[in-house]
Amino acid sequence: MTLLIKHPPTYENERLYAFHVILKEFLGLDYRSVAEERQDVLITMNDAEGRELLVSDVLFQTPTDKWLRDDSLPVQPLETFDLSQVPVDIACVSPIIPVIYGSRLDNGDYIDVQDSKVKLGLDIFGSAFFMLTRYEEIVKSVKDEHERFPARASLAYREGFLMRPIVNEYLEILWWSIKKLWPGLERKKRSYRVCLSHDVDWPLSVAGNNPLRVLKTAAGDVLKRKDVQLSMRRLMSLAKVCTGNVDADISNTFDFIMDASERKGLRSAFYFIADHTAGRIDGIYRLEDPWIRKLMKKICGRGHEIGLHASYNSFRSADQVKKEFEKLISVAEKEGICQDVWGGRQHYLRWEAPTTWRAWEEAGLDYDSTLTFADHVGFRCGVCFEYPVYDVLQRKPLALRERPLIVMEGSMLGCQYMGLSHEKSLSLIQKLAETCKMFNGDFTLLWHNSSLLSKKDRELYGKVLMGG
Ligand SMILES: [Zn+2]
Structure with missing residues (x-):
């Protein structure tokens, strides 16, 4: 059962990446693709029935002189369509679907279901490419005080869909259409996962x-x-x-964290800072400290994971990330720690598209889990699945996976960003976890060991894990 995809000849590398992630990685379908002169994407199967799925093609029709320029960004306000007005059964966060890229069909809508043909006015592959590669972050030059792309500048925040995994919703629309035409096809089975991680900025704050x-x-x-x-x-x-x-240091909450994870049958990942590129901002501990090495050994001994928390000024430097990763590996080896998969996160969530991904790939890391916005929780990449990443500037897929972060506790609590109470934070976290569950996705949560000092914080964390 192999699908045949016929697509326009433009932006071949970008299209192949989008097909691979959406069809193979996310849905687990076999397909073959060919380029031909046409205006949309045609999906068929080599059967006698002649069934057809037509998907709109907008982003990859961008003239090459406008690629990665303002003119290629989605026109705001975005159009929407209402799934509740169509006889379909598709699980989405809301039936009102924002159209990142697309074009209205002849029936005036974005979906047209006939007996042996489904037409989608939604440019699913282009829109997913836009979200997954963080295309807009290369085009727009907005930065906050830490040189980060802020939530407020993103299309998702401005159009009110940052709290929805829009790519997952598009994927459901695509899958429903495929299944309607070829009921014998089955998609890849997935199950909901809670991915817990803890950036170790201040393992000790008194000592x-x-x-x-x-x-x-x-x-x-x-x-x-x-x-x-x-x-x-x-x-x-x-x-x-x-x-x-x-x-007895107050920030030594590692046993508390591991106990809580183990009670829920979860594995926590602890990301360590391996070098200092910005003075105190990168904390004051060193990987060589005996207490830190003992901690790392204990974490692995209990079946949890260690990873890299790349220092403040490393996000644009492949050499620096490599140096830090090598240092982490060397300390781990000396402590007899071996892991099959190595990942981590940038300190302060300082990240630049696609420079930082490229640096992590060059350093030999397997996954990154930086991508949420510091100033607002939600789906920065529009998805709650881990995925292989793409370098938009060098026009090639990278051997690195992104495990998008959905919630950093610091985005909600405290007065720096969202400034939410503990009660509001809990209900928001639960809502986001429910949303990930709806798509059998990954709910990726960052909770610093140094944010569990007060009774109130520990109680909140306990409730989060109970509900997650
Ligand atoms: Zn950090």
């Missing part, structure tokens, strides 16, 4: 730190955070650490 700083933070616990209990715990921790008991 090795200036006691005056700790006292100042303890004062802040009372005055700013209005948490007397936290302040007391911090001071007790300081007293114990001063007598040589480093394990």
Whole structure:
């Protein structure tokens, strides 16, 4: 059962990547593709029935002088169509579907279902390519104070679909159409996964730190955070650490994290900083520290994962990422740690398309899990599946996978970004986890070990895991 895809001859590399991810990687279908002079994408099968699926083709019709320029971005406000008005049974977050790229069909709508033919006015392959490769981040030059592309500049945020995995929704529309025409086809089976990760910025915040700083933070616990209990715990921790008991450091929440994961049958990934490129921003510990090495060994001994938390100024430097990864591997080897898969995340979520992916591939890492926005939780890549990435500038797929991050706790809590209460954060996290569950996707959550110091934070984390 092999599908035959006939497509226009333009942007061959980009199309092949989009077909591969959507059809093979996500749906697990076999297909063959050929280029021919035409205006849309025709999907058929070598059978006598003559059934046809026609998919609109817009992004890959962009004149080459407009590629990666403003003119090639989707026209806003986006058009939408209403799936509830069509006799289809497709699971989506909302029946109102935003059209990133597409063109209205002759019937005035974006979907036309006939007996042996389905027409989709939605440019599924182009729109998915746009989201998965972070195309717009190369075109738009907006940056925040850490040189990051902010949520507010993204199409998803501006068009109100950042909280929806739009590519998954498009995929369901495509799959429904394929299944309608060829009921004998089966898609790849997937099951919902919770991927927990923990960036280790401050494994210890009392040991090795200036006691005056700790006292100042303890004062802040009372005055700013209005948490007397936290302040007391911090001071007790300081007293114990001063007598040589480093394990009593308030930020040493690793056992708490591993216990919680193990109770749920989950595996946590802990990403370590291996070099310092920006002073204190990269924390103050070193991989060589005996306490850190003991921690790494313990994490692996309990069946959890370690990975790279690439330093603040590494995101544009393949050499720096390579240096840091090599250092991590060498320390791991000395501790007898071996893993089949190595991944991690950029510190501060500093990431640039496609430079950082390229650097990670060159360094030999298997996956990255940086991609959510620091200032807003949600689906930056529009998808809750892990996927192989593409270098839009060098026009080639990379041997690196992206495991899109959906929630970083710091985006919601505190006053820096969304500024949500613990209650609101919990309901938002649960909603996002439910959404990932709906598509049998991966709910990828980042929770720093240093964000579990107060009772309130630990309770919230416990509830998140219970619900996830
Ligand atoms: Zn970090």
